[in-house]
Amino acid sequence: MTYKIALNFEDGVTRIIDCDDDEKVTDAAFRQKINIPMDCRDGVCGTCKCFAEKGEYELEFYLDEAMTEDEAAEGYVLTCQMMPQSDCVIRVPTSSLACKTGAETVSAEVVAVDRLSDTSFGLRVKPAKQIAFLPGQYVNISIPGSxxxxxxxxxxxxxxxxxxxxxxxxxxxLMSTWLAETAKPGDAVDLTGPMGAFYLRPMARPQxxxxxxxGLAPFLSMLELVATEGTDQPITLYYAVTRAADLVELDRVSALAGKIGNVTVITILAAAEEEHARKGFVTDHLSTADLNGGDVDVYLCGPPPMVEAVRQHLDAAGVKPASFHFEKFNPTETKADAA
Structure with a gap:
């Protein structure tokens, strides 16, 4: 049997390789032209030590000098002695360039461009080959002619x-102008990636x-995965926008939430003139129950002021989540820059 092994490098690049169930991870990586740092291949030097964030595996022989029993219990692995028993996610403590690899560029064809609201577009593309990524990650999309x-x-x-x-x-x-005025089905773009440390980890507690x-985008990707794999953990999704017209993809969110079965979706509008059940900002509505005494995984994707406000809210509440993953997004260019 062959498994998918996601190698996450320090520079944010992710490469996903195939590894047979009777194959060591370093051997599989080397076969696919990725050189995970390694000196001995025998479990005695510790050079290939990485951290397994997800998956089942067996570890063959290794010396305590290379990796202690406590480290192994925490999830550290020697990839030269690691044989997967499921798909795995491994954090590699070096850059992709040091491993003689990097982000992959795949050509793609535009399938559809949809104007979802005054403030957002939907873009769908068909890559020349399927891109393996972790839900939550991103790619760089080329803008034709620029x-x-x-x-x-x-x-x-x-x-x-x-x-x-x-x-x-x-x-x-640049991207908005292309999408609004020029982009059409059949146009060619390049996708480079996947990249980013904002991705869904194993769900062992409330979410x-x-x-x-x-910033809803990565959560849609996560919901798609959870709808396929299932979970016994509750998920609370807060979706905050300025106006009701900005609440895009709600039908899709509701359909996925219904399929999963234990998802609570809460929408919030910031504009004072809008009528809605919940007004203001996310931090105005986060409850003690949401934070679950810190026994919760928090994922946050939004503009920098929102990210900072949530971080300050958690500090003020004296709650430290079991894990806290966030991604800020900034417009690459302002109106003045683009003029």
């Missing part, structure tokens, strides 16, 4: 043949997901 690219998280699940993205409409921006605007 020589430039912009970074966007997948809003599609990792199993789909097509890739989809939620893209904020920035008046005058608190906080999305601001098009």
């Amino acid at each position: 020589g430039q690219h912009r970074s966007y998280s997948f809003s599609s699940g990792p199993a789909g043949e097509d890739g989809s993205f939620l893209i904020r409409n920035i008046p005058g921006g 608190l997901w906080l999305a601001g605007g098009t």
Whole structure:
């Protein structure tokens, strides 16, 4: 049997390799032209020590000098002695360049461009080959005719043949202008990645997901995966935007939540003139129950002010989540820059 092994490097690049169940991870990586640091191949030097974030595996012989029993119990592995028994996610403590690899560039064809609201677009593309990524990660998308690219998280699940993205409409921006005025089915773009440390980890406790605007995209990808794999952990998703018209993809969120069965979706509007059950900001509505005494995994994707406000809210509440993963997104260019 062959398993998928995601290698996450310190520089944010992820490469996903195939590894047979009777094959060591370092051997599989080397076969696919990725050189995980290694000196001995015998479990005696510790050079290939990495951290397994997800998956089942067996470890063959290794010396205590290379890796202690306590380290092994925490999830550290010697990849030269690691044989997978399931798909795995491994954190490699060096850069992709040091391992003689890097982000992969895949050509893709535009399938559809949708104007979801005044503030957001939906872009769907068909890559020349399927891109393996972890739900929550992003790619750089080239903008035809500009020589430039912009970074966007997948809003599609990792199993789909097509890739989809939620893209904020920035008046005058390169990507926004192309999507609004020029982009059409059949156009060619390049996707470079996947990248990023914001991705869904194993769900061992209640989940608190906080999305601001098009920061919903990675959570859509996560929901797609959970809808396929299932979970016994409750998920609370806060989705905060400025106006009701900005609440895009709600039908899809509701459909996925219904399929999973234990997802609570809470929407919030910031605009004072709008009528809605919940007004203001995410921090105005986070409850003690949401934080679960710290026994919760928090995922947060939104503009920098939202990220900082949530971090300050957690500090003020005296709650330290079991894990806290966040991603800030900034417009690459302002109206003035783009003019």
